[in-house]
Amino acid sequence: MKSLIDLEKKINSELGTKINNTEIKHDQIYIEIDKEDLIDVILFIKTNKDTKFRQLIDITVVDYPEEAQRFKVVYLFLSHEFNQRMILSYKINENEVISSLTPIFPSANWMEREVFDMYGVNFKDHPDLRRILTDYGFEGHPLRKDFPLTGHTEVRYSEDQKKVVNEPVKLEQNYRNFDYESPWEGTKYIKDQTENNDKKN
Numbered sequence: 001m002k003s004l005i006d007l008e009k010k011i012n013s014e015l016g017t018k019i020n021n022t023e024i025k026h027d028q029i030y031i032e033i034d035k036e037d038l039i040d041v042i043l044f045i046k047t048n049k050d051t052k053f054r055q056l057i058d059i060t061v062v063d064y065p066e067e068a069q070r071f072k073v074v075y076l077f078l079s080h081e082f083n084q085r086m087i088l089s090y091k092i093n094e095n096e097v098i099s100s101l102t103p104i105f106p107s108a109n110w111m112e113r114e115v116f117d118m119y120g121v122n123f124k125d126h127p128d129l130r131r132i133l134t135d136y137g138f139e140g141h142p143l144r145k146d147f148p149l150t151g152h153t154e155v156r157y158s159e160d161q162k163k164v165v166n167e168p169v170k171l172e173q174n175y176r177n178f179d180y181e182s183p184w185e186g187t188k189y190i191k192d193q194t195e196n197n198d199k200k201n
Contacts, residue, residue, distance in 0.1 A: 004029050007084060010050050015041060028085040035073075035090045038099050045077065045086065046104065053077035053086055056101065059111040061119045064147045070094045071121060075101075092121070100126040118143040137166065 004024045011031065012019055018037040023030045033041055045053040057076040065068055069091035077086040092098060099109035100123040112123045113132040120141040123129055131138060139152050150169045158165045 002082070004084060007051065007082075010048075011045070013123065014048070015044060028087055031086065031088045033088065033090050035096070035098050037091055038090065038101075039104070042075075042101060042104055047090075051079065051100050052081045053079045053084075054081065056105040056107055057085075057112070059108060059115055059117055060102075061117065061121055061143075063143065067091075068093070068159045071119065073098065073115075073121065094120075097124050098127075099124055102127060117141070120144065135166075 002029070008022050008029055011029075012022060015037075016039055016152065019031060019068060020034065021030075021032040026059060031041075045051045055078040057078050059076075060074050062072040062074065064072065071092050071094065072089055073092060075088040077088065078084075079086070098121065100112055102112065103125070109127065110132060111127060112126055115121050116123065116126075116129055117131040117133050120142055135155065140147050142151070152169060153166045154169050155164060155166055157163070
């Protein structure tokens with residue numbers, strides 16, 4: 001389509017019942033759907049002569065832990081023929097399984113593995129759904145907002161065992177005492193030391 005407005009009209013007229021909302025902003029079209037309609041919508045936008053969104057740029061997730069439908073799954077598409085971008089999204093519950101796009105876009109393989117690894121979202125019919133960024137035996141999903149900033153385990157080389165070991169994270173309290181005094185006024189223990197020295201002199 002020559003313009004995003006024409007594209008929006010085309011999508012709404014052809015896929016009316018499958019589209020929850022469309023919006024044009026930042027020179028892109030944003031589309032919200034239900035997860036059940038994903039494959040039908042994807043096949044249409046890829047194969048229709050007036051859309052031709054033939055490149056999947058990325059798949060990501062936004063985590064809203066306070067909402068009933070915790071995850072918003074987001075797909076970014078590009079149409080080279082029309083120089084247009086589309087952002088497609090839908091919401092799912094924490095443990096829902098969603099359709100894989102690998103049969104339609106083979107490039108979705110590693111993107112979906114990353115989403116699985118970072119957020120714990122499962123994809124149905126994925127050819128090789130395993131972690132891609134974290135280590136073997138890693139617990140949890142690091143980009144979830146309830147994942148602890150320190151993680152659950154740390155990896156280090158043990159001189160005693162002469163190998164790399166996984167251990168629970170231990171935060172030594174003596175490294176967690178912070179001095180919040182202004183650097184211009186000097187820290188309390190230095191002030192006390194100076195005052196004692198002055199008294200001696």
